[in-house]
Amino acid sequence: MDETIGNEALHPLKSRPRGTTQHVTAGPYSPALQVDARHLVVISGQVAVDMDGNVVGDTIEEQAAATLQNCERQLATADCGLRDVFKVNVYLADLRHWARFNASCEKVMVEPLPVRTAVRSALLPGFLVEIEMWAVAAKGS
Numbered sequence: 001m002d003e004t005i006g007n008e009a010l011h012p013l014k015s016r017p018r019g020t021t022q023h024v025t026a027g028p029y030s031p032a033l034q035v036d037a038r039h040l041v042v043i044s045g046q047v048a049v050d051m052d053g054n055v056v057g058d059t060i061e062e063q064a065a066a067t068l069q070n071c072e073r074q075l076a077t078a079d080c081g082l083r084d085v086f087k088v089n090v091y092l093a094d095l096r097h098w099a100r101f102n103a104s105c106e107k108v109m110v111e112p113l114p115v116r117t118a119v120r121s122a123l124l125p126g127f128l129v130e131i132e133m134w135a136v137a138a139k140g141s
Contacts, residue, residue, distance in 0.1 A: 010111055010112055011083060011084070011112060011136075012036075012138075013035060013036040013039060013084075013136040013137075013138070014033050014034065014035045014036070014084075014086045014112060014136050015033065015034055015112060016030055016032060016033060016034075016112050017032055017033075017034055020032050027098075027102040027105070027116070027118075028102055028105045028106045028109050028113055029088070029109075029113050029114060029115055029116035030112055030113045030114060030115050031115065032115060033086045033087075033112060033114065033115050035086045035136050036136060037136070039136050039137040039138070040134070040135075040136060040137075041075065041078040041080050041084070041134070041135040041136070041137050042132075042133070042134050042135075043071060043074040043075060043132065043133050043134075043135075044074075044132065045089075045091070045130040045131065045132040046067050046070040046071045046074060046130065046131050046132070046133075047063075047067055047070070047123070047124070047127045047129070047130050047131075048062070048063035048064075048066035048067045048070070048127065048128070048129070049066075049070070049127075050066075055126040055127065059128075060094075060097040060100045060101055060104070060128050060129065061100060061103075061104055063127065063128045063129050064100075064101050064104035064105070064128075064129055065104060067129055067130070067131050068082075068104065068105070068108055068131065071131055071133050074133075075133065075135055078135070078137055079137060079138065080135045080136075080137050080138075082108055082109060082110060083110045084135040084136055084137060084138070085109070085114045085133045085134065085135045086114050086115065086134055086135065086136055087114055087115050087116070087133070087134035088114045088115070088116040088117075088131060088132070088133050088134075089116075089117050089118075089131070089132040089133075090116060090117065090118040090119070090129065090130075090131055091118075091119060091120075091121035091123060091129065091130040091131075092118060092119070092120055092121065092128070092129055093120070093121065093122070093123045093127065093128045093129070094120070094128065095120045097128060097129070098118070101118075101129060114133075114134075
């Protein structure tokens with residue numbers, strides 16, 4: 001991994017420590033990040049549900065996109081976006097969806113990529129993925 005990605009020019013409140021590396025099979029996430037926690041924003045686990053409580057999507061790709069949109073909506077309430085996220089916890093109903101879920105994340109997550117934990121979990125009926133995020137708001141927010 002290119003160590004220049006940890007440069008504050010990409011995000012002044014989160015960066016990869018110098019020398020951080022990870023294996024070639026790693027997904028769209030960083031192994032470690034340093035964060036200025038004075039501007040911490042945490043959102044609860046989000047799922048693929050619309051404002052009327054209906055499940056959105058039948059496939060992991062559809063549900064991942066809807067869930068990530070719900071995450072973005074919650075982050076926006078604190079003047080944050082996906083670029084400000086430094087930690088993601090992912091709960092998958094089926095680990096066979098891992099690669100397809102990663103492909104969905106690669107479309108929207110930006111450098112420096114957040115650190116991430118992903119586990120198999122029993123989710124509420126109809127849901128394939130749940131995502132919780134931690135972000136660092138821009139200074140002065």
